Amino acid sequence: MTLLIETSEPTAGVRLIRLNRPSRLNALSGDLLVELAAELGACASSSGVRAVVLAGDERAFSAGADVHEMAAAGIEAIYGARRLDAWKSVDAFEKPLIAAVEGIAFGGGHELVMLCDIVVAGANARFAQPEIDLGSLPGDGGTQRLPRSLSKAQAMRLVLTGEAIDAATAERWGLVSDLVAAGEAVHRAVEIAARIAAKAPIAARLAKQAVRTAYETTLSAGLDAEREQVRLSFQTTDHDEGVEAFMTKRKPNFQGH
Template sequence: MPRYLVVQAPEDGVRLITLQRPEALNALCTELLAELAAELESAERDPATLAVVLTGSRKAFAAGADIREMAERDLVGILNDPRVAHWQRIASFAKPLIAAVNGFALGGGCELVMCADIVIAGEDARFGQPEINLGIIPGAGGTQRLLRAVGKPLAMQMVLTGDPITARQAQQAGLVSELTQPELAVERALQVAASIARKAPLAVRLAKEALLKAGDTDLATGLRFERHAFTLLAGTVDRDEGIRAFQEKRPAHFLGQ
């Protein structure tokens, strides 16, 4: 049983994971990250889970890393930090991951948001990378994913000043896909996840992988991957079902085959 997570069993193909460390505004201690990585790996293996929604509290999605824990680590501890492996496991989750964000998403919290594929934010959300104020820099992908998400000028401003941005600024910059009232963020994220869960699972997985390739490779390599994935899907049962359903004007019933 996780100590710092509340997990709802899959419903309509969607698993809901809630960060639950309210006394520390969901600060990402090593144990919490380990639990989250393990839970996502469990979701990866579970055929009943087709998408995952990740959220925190109304006050904070996650307010950053655990500063007390960081202060206890010397150079050897930093070099052998187990959190690095946990972050890699979280970032490699292959199924759709939707973040529902309210309140603070700072430091590691903002980096965790950027591991998600879709971000639904309440209008009160705040996103930032304040590590510079501690004499350090983001260490869980913040400098790399942030620049890819919002562009060089805003990423530079956020990282070098440590100042957060509003949910509306985050949406305008491309970090957030949709804004909603704070009390509706989780509900809306579940709706989006349920919509994805009704699609053909193989197509969803390959579509996500193809889109991620666009940020990791050159255009020619990305196009080759896209064409290969398109060809693979052409031979699936779900592709035939999708075309038949369209022709017969009925909902498709995909099997993941």
Template sequence: MNQLSQSLIFAERPDPAILLLRLNRPRQRNALSVALLGQLADALRAARSDESVRCVVLSGDERSFSPGADINEMQQHGFEALSDPSRHNAWDIIAGFPKPLIAAVRGVCLGGGLELAMLADILLVAEDCVLAQPEIRIGIIPGDGATQRLTRIVGKSLAMQMVLTGEPISARQAVAAGFASEMLPASEMLGRALAIARVISNRAPIAVRLAKESIQAAYETPLSAGLAIERRAIRYAFTTDDQKEGMAAFVEKRPPLFSGR
């Protein structure tokens, strides 16, 4: 396993087609400083243009995914800590990452950490994780998307409960609410995330990208517009070499060899 160390992000290639990114501010439990978000955005920007990367897995460490925004930065700079243009730009790059992004969450996942996890396409949670939007406890509200994304994912009632009380939900509740797809023992979390990434990385890359775009549209458009997006996407998929290879392989009863074209 080749490991490339960046000061606030560890980037690894556990598989030629998979990029594993680990948040790395252990003393701050991976609090989301402007610098950390910037380095994460840089890593994803590089992965976006690297054709060999077909899926990204994002994780924290054994104790914490992230407790949220860096409180020290907010104490020092007030609202400007959150409104920093470079910070907004980093969030936009992460949110707009076009390849599949899997988040493997262990331990503490609060505030901005939960908002970061919500940007993943597939979210796995460990049995030991604590999930919350506790901003109300310090006199503010979520500011990195939770009032919008959380409501779309889990519905109005649970979103209101989490945001207005600041109280956590369990991993089991998260799966039941559709916030996460699987709950696993902490020791199995990363292995399962990488296993899913390997399955995805063996699928046709263009079809994967088109599928992600179409599903995301369901959160941002009316049904009729979303269906139109899906129809345009599948029309395009039928023009690719991978479509021809996939169907030929199915007929010939052999594994497909997708080229990403």
């Protein structure tokens, strides 16, 4: 198994998934990505899962693409249909996805972190795009997502030098939302996920989609998309519940309808 799934959820509505290839520093083999896509698909279909935390171990979130696979299969190790379809499925996951990063998040591992909606990093975490050291460049979205979060100079520094930045720098640059003591990333990520899981799940999915639209379109088109997501949220029973709970000064009980 290339993943470890918590058999008892850490808190209601939260699924914790751990990458589990410790001998390879959780390198993203094709099998791991296919398994991850399948697990996230199951989470997407489960009404009991409202938010997902994705983690590695204390040494590594993920060292990136599996270089052994690249040596054996070349470009097909990265862009073979099986792996590429799995990566796209992870990217398309609609529910809130939170990364808990300890140790290294390099190459494809960092690009997987950037697919997540919120990033919690332990103080020992490091982030890098070292593909240049292999005579290549980031190929799982790094050259496109980094400039959408960083300045041009910061993105170029990561991509062109291959050098790692520490967790404090990543937070300062905006790649990390929460910086915690080493070893505390999963705990903090689960806390955040639990807060999200207590909200209206349809509204959370619509909100995630609206924010993501901002990275992919113009402001005017994004505002139109936002208004449409708001209209959809007003059609839900959970919206009625939220309004009634506010008016009667009680805690809402969102059911996902």
